[in-house]
Amino acid sequence: MNNLKWIGIVWVAAVFLQGCTSNHVADINMSVPDNNWAYAKSLKTAIDIKDNQTAYKVYFKLRHTLDYRYSNLYILMRLKGAGLNKQTRYQFKLANANGEWRGHGSGDIYTYTFPLLTDLHFDRPGKYEIEIEQNMRDNPLVGISDVGVTVSPALEN
Numbered sequence: 001m002n003n004l005k006w007i008g009i010v011w012v013a014a015v016f017l018q019g020c021t022s023n024h025v026a027d028i029n030m031s032v033p034d035n036n037w038a039y040a041k042s043l044k045t046a047i048d049i050k051d052n053q054t055a056y057k058v059y060f061k062l063r064h065t066l067d068y069r070y071s072n073l074y075i076l077m078r079l080k081g082a083g084l085n086k087q088t089r090y091q092f093k094l095a096n097a098n099g100e101w102r103g104h105g106s107g108d109i110y111t112y113t114f115p116l117l118t119d120l121h122f123d124r125p126g127k128y129e130i131e132i133e134q135n136m137r138d139n140p141l142v143g144i145s146d147v148g149v150t151v152s153p154a155l156e157n
Contacts, residue, residue: 045129057118062144068094069143
């Protein structure tokens with residue numbers, strides 16, 4: 001389960017869904033303590049690429065509460081290993097101009113899945129690390145409850 005830290009029914013659903021999608025190279029979720037995502041508390045996961053002929057897709061998963069003050073989010077994604085050292089900054093729009101959240105809501109929690117890379121080719125098989133860090137001005141960033149990353153072959157839906 002790696003660092004999966006869900007509780008109650010949400011945890012059971014995450015375990016069930018993870019079991020249904022066993023072809024993922026990685027599918028990790030991290031609860032953010034006290035809904036305060038600090039720079040130092042980045043999400044990290046190791047992946048083992050066995051087939052460098054396959055294209056991969058990488059998705060960032062986010063859950064925030066109504067305490068989140070912004071309509072967007074900046075993150076840094078670092079991909080390292082086997083001769084690769086890449087860093088990319090992403091911006092995601094979380095709300096429409098009228099202030100309505102774009103994510104799927106349940107109570108005061110909103111959930112999003114954003115594509116980071118949809119046709120990633122690794123030069124060679126090996127061990128890689130993906131790190132996701134919040135890149136906003138606030139540290140810690142209030143209102144972020146969970147972050148995650150999924151890596152799977154690009155041919156899957």
